[in-house]
Amino acid sequence: MGLKVLSLFDGMSCGQLALQRLGIEVDTYYASEIDKYAIQVTQANFPETIQVGDVCELKAEDYQEVDLILAGSPCQGFSFAGKQLAFDDPRSALFFEFIRLLKEIKPKYFLLENVKMKQQFQDVITEQVSACYPDFEGGDLFGSQIKPILINSALLSAQNRQRLYWTNIPNIEQPEDKGIVLRDILEDNFDSERDKSYCIDANYYKGASVEQYKKKSRRQLVSKPKQVGIATDIKGHDILKRVYSPDGKSPTLNTMGGGNREPKVAVEYKAMTEVRTPEANKIRREHKKKTGKDWSPREMRQLVERDDDKMNTLTSALTKQHIVQEKKQLIEEERIVVDKEKRQLLIAEATKKGYTVIEDGDCFDINFPNSKTRRGRNMKYKCNALTTASQNFMRFENLSWRKLLPLECERLQTVPDNYTNHVSNTQRYKMLGNGWTVEVIAHILNNMKL
Numbered sequence: 046m047g048l049k050v051l052s053l054f055d056g057m058s059c060g061q062l063a064l065q066r067l068g069i070e071v072d073t074y075y076a077s078e079i080d081k082y083a084i085q086v087t088q089a090n091f092p093e094t095i096q097v098g099d100v101c102e103l104k105a106e107d108y109q110e111v112d113l114i115l116a117g118s119p120c121q122g123f124s125f126a127g128k129q130l131a132f133d134d135p136r137s138a139l140f141f142e143f144i145r146l147l148k149e150i151k152p153k154y155f156l157l158e159n160v161k162m163k164q165q166f167q168d169v170i171t172e173q174v175s176a177c178y179p180d181f182e183g184g185d186l187f188g189s190q191i192k193p194i195l196i197n198s199a200l201l202s203a204q205n206r207q208r209l210y211w212t213n214i215p216n217i218e219q220p221e222d223k224g225i226v227l228r229d230i231l232e233d234n235f236d237s238e239r240d241k242s243y244c245i246d247a248n249y250y251k252g253a254s255v256e257q258y259k260k261k262s263r264r265q266l267v268s269k270p271k272q273v274g275i276a277t278d279i280k281g282h283d284i285l286k287r288v289y290s291p292d293g294k295s296p297t298l299n300t301m302g303g304g305n306r307e308p309k310v311a312v313e314y315k316a317m318t319e320v321r322t323p324e325a326n327k328i329r330r331e332h333k334k335k336t337g338k339d340w341s342p343r344e345m346r347q348l349v350e351r352d353d354d355k356m357n358t359l360t361s362a363l364t365k366q367h368i369v370q371e372k373k374q375l376i377e378e379e380r381i382v383v384d385k386e387k388r389q390l391l392i393a394e395a396t397k398k399g400y401t402v403i404e405d406g407d408c409f410d411i412n413f414p415n416s417k418t419r420r421g422r423n424m425k426y427k428c429n430a431l432t433t434a435s436q437n438f439m440r441f442e443n444l445s446w447r448k449l450l451p452l453e454c455e456r457l458q459t460v461p462d463n464y465t466n467h468v469s470n471t472q473r474y475k476m477l478g479n480g481w482t483v484e485v486i487a488h489i490l491n492n493m494k495l
Contacts (some may be wrong), residue, residue, distance in 0.1 A: 046072060046073050048071050048112050048113060049068065049071075049111045049113070050071060051114050051152070052075065052077065052114075052115040053077045053116040054117050054118055054119065055076035055115075056476055056479055057286055058076060058087040058480075060481070060486060062461070062464075062486075063483050063487040064487075069490070073095065076094050076096050077098065082468045082470075082472040082476065086464070090418060093110070100143055112154065113152055114146065114147055115426070116147075117202065118143050133385045141173075141249075143157065148176070148177045152216050154464060154493055155177075158209070158486075161209060162209070171191060171192050178191060189358045191210070194210045194211075194489075196208060196210060198310075198458075201425045201459065201488065202484060203226055203428050203457055204427065205429050205430050206429075206458040206482055208485070210489060214489060215492060217489055220485070226427070227424065227427065228409055289478060320346065321346055329341035336365075392409060393414070395416070395419055396420050407424070409424055412423045428449075450479070454478075458483065460477070460483055
């Protein structure tokens with residue numbers, strides 16, 4: 046006899062994917078979901094799924110034979126990335142619908158997923174789920190407390206995505222790191238020295254531009270110099286997609302929808318040298334004529350660009366001649382600049398150095414570019430967590446830019462390739478950002494004693 050499952054806030058049915066991956070036979074899978082696109086994807090992949098509608102309309106007596114309840118109640122009210130209204134947020138209040146059904150059905154097992162949140166919110170959830178299972182024998186001093194387990198998807202995928210899991214499934218430990226890195230999931234022969242992606246969210250479909258990144262502090266991109274390239278996600282006339290040669294200004298490909306009129310050019314800095322001002326040269330000539338000595342006031346000098354883009358010779362006493370156009374100040378003002386000679390991006394972040402260096406092939410995060418506290422922009426090893434608001438995940442490769450593809454986002458969530466291709470890319474990005482990392486769910490469910 047197979048498992049009977051009730052999945053609340055089922056989304057695109059990642060729970061069902063996890064059970065399938067484990068080879069666990071499912072007799073009946075009830076899915077409570079109201080998003081028509083997520084339902085469309087679920088039914089295309091699991092046509093036997095029984096869609097039961099809004100969680101608020103469910104009656105516990107109809108599901109008394111359920112063995113497992115899965116839930117990932119809306120998290121926007123709890124998230125550190127949100128306003129943290131917590132249980133006052135109507136979306137987070139749906140958590141109590143989960144508690145109502147858990148208490149009245151009381152299946153053998155349950156699993157609740159949510160974002161990292163303040164300890165006081167964690168404690169409320171722990172108290173509520175523990176009250177549903179007063180006989181639970183936990184491994185802590187309190188015995189009956191069902192406390193959350195924090196697992197980072199980075200252990201099982203190429204994405205940094207820290208999530209809390211409450212469950213009465215016994216003996217859950219941290220999964221072994223599979224060593225999956227970002228370059229493993231990228232298409233088009235792209236490569237990356239960064240191993241993990243930042244977290245992708247459900248708003249990723251909106252795309253991004255460096256202009257938007259700098260002014261609105263939103264989104265992340267992945268990137269390739271040359272015309273220098275085409276913004277592959279932009280619709281409309283080709284003129285909107287052009288990226289100009291690094292022989293002029295180095296380009297930034299605009300992937301933001303809604304006009305795409307922003308300049309697709311990143312700021313460039315050049316090597317500088319110190320020269321006398323015209324007034325200083327006049328004083329120098331007069332002084333030499335009178336005294337025979339070469340002298341001019343030190344303060345009457347200025348920095349100008351070197352014609353050859355080379356740095357002045359390094360000496361033991363560095364002077365302004367070795368300054369690259371006040372690099373740190375420029376980065377602070379522009380937030381993202383291009384070193385044409387070294388073919389690097391320099392992106393401002395809240396570190397002692399003041400910026401991070403993005404090499405050819407690196408993925409990086411340009412969400413909230415004007416933030417004075419943000420760091421960890423270089424996703425050299427892991428992608429940051431997918432969320433509904435991470436829109437600016439980009440890759441730097443020869444100064445052409447593109448978003449992560451829906452297929453690549455599926456791989457970040459360890460979802461089968463093209464699992465979500467039954468709907469538009471916009472909807473694919475949304476549901477992937479809202480979804481679970483399937484391998485993490487499978488790791489937890491694998492400890493069920495059936």
